[in-house]
Amino acid sequence: MPPKKQVKEEKILLGRPGNNLKSGIVGLANVGKSTLFQAITKCSLGNPANFPFATIDPEEARVIVPDARYDWLCEQYKPKSKVPANLTVYDIAGLTRGASTGAGLGNAFLSHIRAVDAIFQVVRCFDDAEIIHVEGDVDPVRDLTIISEELRIKDIEFVEKALEALKKQTRRGGQSLEMKKLKEEEATVEKILALLKDGKDVRKENWAPKEVEVINPLFLLTAKPVVFLVNLSEKDYIRQKNKHLPKIAEWVKEHAPGDPIIPLSVSFEERLTRFETEAEAEEECKTLGTKSALPKIITTMRQTLNLGSFFTTGTDEVRQWTIRKGTKAPAAAGVIHGDFEKTFIQAVVYNYDVLKEYGNEADVKAAGKVLTKGKDYEMQDGDILLVKAGAAKA
Numbered sequence: 001m002p003p004k005k006q007v008k009e010e011k012i013l014l015g016r017p018g019n020n021l022k023s024g025i026v027g028l029a030n031v032g033k034s035t036l037f038q039a040i041t042k043c044s045l046g047n048p049a050n051f052p053f054a055t056i057d058p059e060e061a062r063v064i065v066p067d068a069r070y071d072w073l074c075e076q077y078k079p080k081s082k083v084p085a086n087l088t089v090y091d092i093a094g095l096t097r098g099a100s101t102g103a104g105l106g107n108a109f110l111s112h113i114r115a116v117d118a119i120f121q122v123v124r125c126f127d128d129a130e131i132i133h134v135e136g137d138v139d140p141v142r143d144l145t146i147i148s149e150e151l152r153i154k155d156i157e158f159v160e161k162a163l164e165a166l167k168k169q170t171r172r173g174g175q176s177l178e179m180k181k182l183k184e185e186e187a188t189v190e191k192i193l194a195l196l197k198d199g200k201d202v203r204k205e206n207w208a209p210k211e212v213e214v215i216n217p218l219f220l221l222t223a224k225p226v227v228f229l230v231n232l233s234e235k236d237y238i239r240q241k242n243k244h245l246p247k248i249a250e251w252v253k254e255h256a257p258g259d260p261i262i263p264l265s266v267s268f269e270e271r272l273t274r275f276e277t278e279a280e281a282e283e284e285c286k287t288l289g290t291k292s293a294l295p296k297i298i299t300t301m302r303q304t305l306n307l308g309s310f311f312t313t314g315t316d317e318v319r320q321w322t323i324r325k326g327t328k329a330p331a332a333a334g335v336i337h338g339d340f341e342k343t344f345i346q347a348v349v350y351n352y353d354v355l356k357e358y359g360n361e362a363d364v365k366a367a368g369k370v371l372t373k374g375k376d377y378e379m380q381d382g383d384i385l386l387v388k389a390g391a392a393k394a
Helices: 033-041 068-077 106-114 140-170 177-197 209-218 234-239 245-255 266-272 278-288 294-304 329-336 338-342 352-358 361-366
Strands: 022-026 059-064 081-083 086-091 118-124 226-231 261-264 307-312 317-324 344-351 371-373 383-389
Touching: 022 033, 022 106, 033 059, 033 086, 033 118, 033 266, 033 294, 068 307, 068 317, 068 352, 086 294, 118 140, 118 294, 140 177, 140 209, 140 245, 177 209, 226 245, 226 294, 234 266, 245 261, 261 266, 261 294, 266 278, 317 329, 329 338, 329 344, 329 383, 338 344, 338 383, 344 352, 352 361, 352 383
Parallel strands: 022 086, 022 118, 081 317, 118 226, 226 261, 307 383
Antiparallel strands: 059 086, 307 317, 344 371, 344 383
16 A cells, blocks of 8 residues: 655644734833934834833734735736734833732733733844943843743743632542543643743644643743844844844744744844935945844734735725635635625635736736635735625615
8 A cells, every 4th residue: 555645734833823913022121222213114103212121012003015916916916005014013112020929010011911822032242332231231142031931931820810710620520521621721831831831832732622722711821932133233134144133043942942043133124214315315225335223123013923815806996815824714704804804705816926927907807817716715925815705684
């Protein structure tokens, strides 16, 4: 008999599969978070203050996702209305050692992280006598360790409370289906607690579907995907060298294997925002032989959240919609309008790559590349979609 074909098991994703997911900028105080937020969102919060906790309430902004496909479609259709995809970003107050026990703005800070779906973790690698470091000197590996430990300590606290509540219920005993479910939940929560106490992050474990159902409502800090942003001086960013980078790479490989690391210079990004036009900023990058790291930061976070896009096109509007990869056609239709999911009949679909190849919609149709798909169709990144739906019930 021929050997059985090995099917690669997909890791089940933690977190909610929503289309309006939020990312928080997190780090110790005075590492460049608020300045990065201003640069990334092209909005000003006034001058960030040079002292810890200048940001007290998380500031929120929506960032346009750079995508050449969307730009090309707008050029083709020249629509009256253009709506790009966006990513919601929060600037969260700086953490300090002991935040998990309430130091600094500890609990407020940690509750704000609980509310986001993913974390941009900023770590400082630049020396500047004028910008105070909350720990006294620049040591990114120490800073990474502090943040990692604070988040894990807080998760242990959350999980211990959840376990205590479950044990109160399972002590009643009995053989009902509800009791069986509670005992399974208790076993999962005990497993999470053991993992955290062993110094590991929840997101790095492989969890079964039933375990994921238990984990998600806990909103654990170490379950959230992370993109590490290494804040360099402008000089180091341009030459792409810094003595701390190898140590950071080593730390991430050991403690958060697979998580993306993106070097940037927040001071350089902030300087680029001061140019009056995009063309002037691009010219400055060209002169220095470098480019802004912001587009990469935004697109990397979308990949980390496992997000993709589909488009609706026409002369009235070109719009880029955000969905989680693996979304079925009815759920994608529901992103456009809730009623479309309930009354979904079929999807008329072709991919951006096909349109680009043939040049226009008429030639795509003539080549027989427009597909009619049913409820089981799994949307592909870059699909162009027309939904056929029934009338909504009044």
